[in-house]
Amino acid sequence: KAGVTQTPRYLIKTRGQQVTLSCSPISGHRSVSWYQQTPGQGLQFLFEYFSETQRNKGNFPGRFSGRQFSNSRSEMNVSTLELGDSALYLCASSGLAGISYEQYFGPGTRLTVT
């Protein structure tokens, strides 16, 4: 079974630009979560989607948004990029939402903002 895939793997953007990251979950998984990982803050939860609905949201500004499509693929968007947005963005999928379950992570997208 193929794992979680994320595109692109690496991205360099300039301050003020916007960026869209994509995530394809494991086949059959309907829940997708997004995380930001930085050396200083570690792994921080951004949001969770299940069946195209946002189920939960972390403490990030409104510049961070996401969506999920009917095939469970998900995208996240960051507008008006800031230097502090440089990070590894990780997507994780699982079979269900709302109960305790394992999340399986993709390889991440390394975003560098200059």
Next chain:
Amino acid sequence: EDQVTQSPEALRLQEGESSSLNCSYTVSGLRGLFWYRQDPGKGPEFLFTLYSAGEEKEKERLKATLTKKESFLHITAPKPEDSATYLCAVRGSIYNQGGKLIFGQGTELSVKP
């Protein structure tokens, strides 16, 4: 507020030298404690889920245990390929912060031959 603290931050072992990693947590209504392994530049790899105090799970040289306040990841006779950052995460009640997954800062393990 839910919190996860891992110790030590870094651990250096000689090959074959067994040790334990600690994950202390405070959470309302624990609905799962998770251990992940992360290699540099890669996404976390799922290792174990523990649900209740007293539960134990094993995989090769790794054994995870859970009490009401903490979890341990025991590494027996480690090999250099066990070198990685080990992450602990908890999920609380869905009525508490929506049951989101909260991660600790990780323990960076280095095993020298």
